[in-house]
Amino acid sequence: MYLPQQFNHPQHAATIMREHPFASLISTDDTGFPFVAHLPLKLQEEGGQAICLLGHCARGNPLPSYLVQRPQALACFLGPQAYMSPKVYADQQRVPTWSYLAVQARVEARLLEGEEAKDALLKQLIADHEPAYANQWRSLPEDYTHKMLDAIQAFELRIVTLQCAVKLNQHRPEAHAAMHAAYAQGGEQEQALAGWMKKLGLV
Template sequence: MYLPKHFNRPEHAAAIMRAHPLASLITTDPAGFPFVAHLPLRLESSQGGTEVLLGHCARANPLWGYLQERPLALASFMGPQAYMSPKVYADLQRVPTWSYLAVQARVQARLLEGEEAKDALLKQLIADHEPAYAAQWRALPEDYTGRMLGAIVAFELRIESLDCAVKLNQHRPEAHAAMHSLWSQGTAQERSLAGWMETLGMV
């Protein structure tokens, strides 16, 4: 990731990953060509204190085999993003740009064996996204849940390093008030960026 120092904000990586869990998990196929899977990943700390990402894919998806054979992978998370007009500047000699929040994590993959581990992972994801569904899942017939668990492969991605870009034009304070005013009245993503400007103390 290209990451100028004024956009490098690793302290916000966890918040971005949790708020935007749908990641692009990038590995390679047997020919060495990049293979990208889009799937939700759950950030948590392991027993040793190392941060890990937990996820699963369909057993029919070749992703898990690629991770088993080549465990080093890249998980990429995209937070809110939006076009930024040059009209936020008083000086007309400016150009448009794009603002965004993004995290990239270098990870080592490990498959999680057994139905118990897969069931625990699914319950964690349910708790994150639809807690009310937990009771329905527990009440489903065992033969059905067994088939569902058999149809997926779960994995743990141990984070080795990560980069976090918070690109909100921090180095151009003369434009911050106009940016915030413009985004506060815009799309959902623009309003989210305006909120991040407040979080960073830019306005």
């Protein structure tokens, strides 16, 4: 990731991964070409530090075999993002740009075998995204849940390194007030960026 120092905010990586768990997990296929899987990943932390990511995919997906052969992969998370107009500057000699939050995690993969490990992972995802569904999952017929668990492959991705970009025009303080006002009046993505500007103390 190209990461100028003014946009380097590793302290916010865990927040972005929790709030935007749908990631792109990049491995390589048997020819060496990048293979991208789009899937939700569950962040696990220890002592306030991001330790690993948990995920699963369909058993028919070639991803698990690639991870076995080449365990190193890249997990990418994209937070809110939006266009930024040069209208926010008083000086007309400016150009448009794009604001965004992104995290890249270099990971080491390990497959998780057995129904117990898969069931534990699914319960964590249910707790994050639809806690009320937990009772329904537990009440399903055992032969059905066995079939569903057998149809997926779970894995653990140990985080080796993290990069976190929070690109909100930090180096142009003269435009922060106008930029925040423009984003605050926009759609969901823009409003989220306005909130992050406040979080970073830019306005």
